[in-house]
Amino acid sequence: MSSDDTRNLDDTDPLMVRSVEKAFRVLEAFDGANRSLSLAQICVNVGLDKSAAQRFTHTLNKLGYLQKDPVTKRFELSLRSLEMARHFITANPLVNQAMPYLLHLSRETEETVNLTLPHGTDIVFAARFMSRHMLNTDVVIGTRLPAFCTAPGRAILSRLPADEAVTLLERSPLQAFTPQTVHTVDALVARLHAARDAGYATTWGEFFPGDLSVAAAILDQAARPVAAVNIGVSSARYTPEKAEELFAPLVVAAARSISQASSTF
Template sequence: MTNLSFHDSHGADDVDPLMVRSVEKAFRVLEAFDGSNRSLSLAQIGANVGLDKSAAQRFTHTLNKLGYLQKDPITKRFELSLRSLEMARHFITANPLVNQAMPYLLHLSRETEEAVNLTLPDGTDIVFAARFMSRHMLNTDVVVGTRMPAFCTAPGRAILSRLPMDEALSLLERSPLQAFTSQTVHAIDALIARLETARNAGYATTWGEFFPGDLSVASAVLDQSGRPVAAVNIGVSNARYTSEKAEEMFAPLVVAATRSISQASSTF
């Protein structure tokens, strides 16, 4: 059974004798590209990753030859290629939990016509592994692979609420607790109270704590040992729902979906 519980995915030991530094640097080059850095020059890549010009040239040349970077012949700037997207496809198609959840996510999407998501825990964050968009186009910048803090998102709190309290507290203490909106709950004591409420209810809610106006209701998917391995959430806008109505309508649906996913699979 794959353990998809929270872990520190960026805590590589600098003195690990088995660590291949060139592989690490290659992935750092790829990770330098994002929504605000769609296209980068060789100098920008070197500065962002901490490589001298010669090393940056070797890494970008290699990644270009392998098909993970493409180079504009005129500007000489680099971008991620379509092949880099295949890595996400490989993960999704190979992950039994994501595949098991898909029919239930599709059913929720058709039944509610709202945004439905499956998120997985990673360190102090959650990562979107599947997303069914709403025709109302809520948060169109959120795509598969988007990473968000767990402490101020309904899926993150749903997962945290099903962990042993000392483990959840440790993750909260390592989280970048900050106010993303005026509604963000970011004090430890208040967050612990929210987790206790979520654990008792079987689901978690957040009202505009990461995105203004975003109402989210989530429940955790559990493995056979009762540990949280994912969460399903439904997100709607406060322009169309009150928080009370969103909770009343969608909490039973996400709880039923995660219970079915948990019970249906014995492979993740």
């Protein structure tokens, strides 16, 4: 559960089913650093006593969302957990509408092409076409990154009302992920103004060293940003100037086409 989600939980909400919230916390305890967990680790990571952890893991195992190693007694996410992501992707009209344009962009450029969606102060990868010149292979569908230091995030922020964008920046974990990261509100606001004027945003190695990214926002009927399309390349193969020259017109055209293609995001 993201920090934004956690902040939005209301302990006094009479309609909140606490057992459901705890079950999802158990599932979300598993990630790249915690691919398998013992019952004791789940207790610590989720904040449950042993009895509650046993009930939740048993139920999730019976439902097929967790699998348990019969020897080590450790738990892992099952393949059924992956089906939830598939359901989202197949049911989301924006993602489905964007797919042909992303595929065309991938074939035309032979570079990595992504569709990202905004979620609080972050962006989440909803579609990803990898280049043979692979960059950041640990980024997969569902990966969450900060919006403020990524080109898709800045493209989205740049199309929000100024006060709304500043509020999101002030809530963001502004830190220097690399020596190139722009991480003060004033400097970021200047970047957002430039991105809005240009129609696209760029970042040069601000989250992943050596990653050059160019992105444009996808807008709904009310001209609000609902997603972004970006192309990511390596600084070993392109200069920032060349990447911007080649790919900015392409992402702008793709984002505009996706925006115009659907009236029901």
